[in-house]
Amino acid sequence: MTSKVFHHPVQIYYEDTDHSGVVYHPNFLKYFERAREHVIDSDRLDKLWREKGLGFAVYKANMTFQDGVEFAEVCDIRTSFKLDGKYKTLWRQEVWRPGATKPAVIGDIEMVCLDKEKRLQPLPVEILDYLTQNNV
Amino acid sequence: MTSKVFHHPVQIYYEDTDHSGVVYHPNFLKYFERAREHVIDSDRLDKLWREKGLGFAVYKANMTFQDGVEFAEVCDIRTSFKLDGKYKTLWRQEVWRPGATKPAVIGDIEMVCLDKEKRLQPLPVEILDYLTQNNV
């Protein structure tokens, strides 16, 4: 079951653009990361890392770049997710420019949970509970 | 005459940190840039660039790094400025961690205005008026 859609605004500053005049494409992975941090909650992630040495890592990211995004725009990062067994979460994330009729960028992201020795770990129960409660 | 202090919140994400566990120091210049864009207003900057080919550039930046800033914190970027003749604006910018008693980072920044051939230009009147009105 897929979650509701979460919205996270991102303003485009000088730092985001490149000399061709639009956002430099790796930066969209940053915006998706920020949006996921807001869905899961940064403090919760920080606690997980400090107390249990567990962190989320991107395993797969399939990105489609359909339009260029420009300086000074405030984009809407739309994020939904679903749980995929004990180990994986699957995220659909999109970048919407103001007034757009289709997303500028689409990302299908697979996340896993690793310990400090980069070994795969099941999703921690506190995250699993939190994500399940926020699934609708 | 120095302006009032403007406040701009910056949340620290994975992207901002380095493997020593704190914010990677060049990123503070990014936060200062974002804060100045909010003081002057990104749309106004965008219009200036598109219509008159004029943009702001940092001429000098004297930075003091007094404390490390960490993942998940939401810092307050405090910005004030004063006009310095026809060509220059002088900015004092500081990074305040939650609950701090002194700034983590202090920057004294000199900005000038350049055209597309990187030639020094006087501050455009529309910016001069706007900054003067917002000086208190």
Place this chain on the structure above:
Amino acid sequence: MTSKVFHHPVQIYYEDTDHSGVVYHPNFLKYFERAREHVIDSDRLDKLWREKGLGFAVYKANMTFQDGVEFAEVCDIRTSFKLDGKYKTLWRQEVWRPGATKPAVIGDIEMVCLDKEKRLQPLPVEILDYLTQNNV
């Protein structure tokens, strides 16, 4: 027909890592971009942009992150490409850590050519010739 494999070394600096101790994942898209710029040749790209207003843009990027890369490592970015009709080039790019037996990161990247109004354009003949000559 797929080209030979091009090699481009990338040293991992503080700037590349995040507080979990490994390279922050969007940065791999940067290394792939740098490697492609060396295959096509930055001066050739710069000339194309300045004289014909044409630039390369990433349309699709399918990334798999199989291992973390660490501070101070010098990785080998392996790049091969093939032409796909008049409009597209398909790139397979991999990040190899020193002494690794499999790639840490794999990217399958689709590139197109756009003009300054972001309209799709056929691959410029000078690039087509250059890539064809370097195909073996």
Place this chain on the structure above:
Amino acid sequence: MTSKVFHHPVQIYYEDTDHSGVVYHPNFLKYFERAREHVIDSDRLDKLWREKGLGFAVYKANMTFQDGVEFAEVCDIRTSFKLDGKYKTLWRQEVWRPGATKPAVIGDIEMVCLDKEKRLQPLPVEILDYLTQNNV
């Protein structure tokens, strides 16, 4: 006594530029960091961090930006340093564009050594010896 001048080449890629067409100014602090890592040697820094939990941190950075640097250029980062008591090293670093007669960017950087709790520590003897030997 000031050291000899160390040279480190930096190629300007898409990632380094912003929509005004030149290198985005915080990136020069990155190039200075890379150059210092090559002077001190990344493996030595990595060993110091892993084995003694000690790392270098920028305390002050006074930057002057005199010229814009452009896509595809390969700049020469010139670095010299001197020791300043038990705790500090002072670095003069400059960015030289191809064929330039004066530096595009000048930085005067003060570095200190911190432990994992961000407490000031004297320069480790192995670094002190290494820097002293390389002082000429």
